[in-house]
Amino acid sequence: MRTVSAKDITNAVRDMCIRANRNQPDDVKRRMADCAAGEDSATAKEVFKQLLENIDLAAETGLALCQDCGLAVFFVEVGQDARVEGDLNEAINEGVRRGYQEGFLRKSACDPFTRKNTGDNTPAVVHYDIVPGDKLRIGFMAKGGGAENMSRVTMLAPAEGWEGVKKFVLTRVAESRSNPCPPIIIGIGIGGTFEHSAKLAKKALLRKLDDVHPDPDLAAKEAELLGLVNALGIGPMGLGGKTTALGLKMLVSPCHIASLPLAVNIQCHSSRHEEVEL
Ligand code: SF4
Known part of the structure; x- marks a missing residue:
């Protein structure tokens, strides 16, 4: 049995929230550049140019790629031979709280009826799967409205x-x-x-x-x-x-x-x- 600490999970989630909101994944950026080259319309080319500039600016300045930093969605694969020391769900939510606060990311979670903002972008939406092995694999996605x-x-x-x-x-x-x-x-x-x-x-x-x-x-x-x-x-x-x-x-x-x-x-x-x- 391998032990993973709640503190390590929180830190990893915090860092992921910040990095992902500032950095477009390489495969998406590459595909955008390829598609831009294949466009005939001047307007489509100009839109792509601005979107690609925005990606570079976000990475350079540390500003968010978009003002809507999304609800935090996670897919967590928990190895059946891994033991989490502490509360796994709370560790993820604490990472979201810190990431969205320390990364100056917009908090978008609110009560569905009163529309009162929860203030820290929690609760995150977390999907769990139990898998073979002793590792924890955490996938994060910022999902804009x-x-x-x-x-x-x-x-x-x-x-x-x-x-x-x-x-x-x-x-x-x-x-x-x-x-x-x-x-x-x-x-x-x-x-x-x-x-x-x-x-x-x-x-x-x-x-x-x-x-x-x-x-x-x-x-x-x-x-x-x-x-x-x-x-x-x-x-x-x-x-x-x-x-x-x-x-x-x-x-x-x-x-x-x-x-x-x-x-x-x-x-x-x-x-x-x-x-x-x-
Ligand atoms: S859909 Fe929402 S999160 Fe995505 S780019 Fe548009 S405003 Fe931003």
Whole structure:
């Protein structure tokens, strides 16, 4: 049994919240630069130029990439042979408190009815999985309101199949237009149950943009649907262009014979996420 201290978890979470809010992941930045080069429209090129300048400025100055520093979402894989000394959930929340305070990040968590801000961006939304091993793997994502609000879950009839999935995703992106600050990244969860599909869709956003799905059929489906999304022409910040989405990632799980759960979780171009292993 390996012991991981609550203090180490808090420090790691604090650092992740700050770093991720200031630094665009390399794969996303590279994809943005590539897509900018492939745009024909002067407006789309100019939007990309400004977005890329913003990324450089955030890294240089230590200012947040976006004023909306998001709700703090975590995917935590706990090795079954790891023992946490202290309260794991509280350790994560304390890291969020410190990170958002010390990093001068906007706190966006509030009561859903009174709208009173909780003051420290907690509680974080934390998903746990027990996995083999003695390590703790913590994935963090800052989820802004604009992109999260455009996300949806639906229960398709099984007969709708892949055609139904494509139709729902394309309609969702088309209706979202500029609201999620495109170019977006689309996480898709298919299968499981109602809530499991939503979790899969969000977790899919942690995949690197340049990874290729290990299942060739799903890799082909991701490429097909990304092509269809980009053919919508919404473009960077909704001002037209070839790049509506930088990437589209799917996670798939078996489901009930009577169901076809489908979740679409949209992330904006400011795709702030990071993973650490303790
Ligand atoms: S959708 Fe993303 S880029 Fe747009 S305001 Fe929200 S956090 Fe910022």
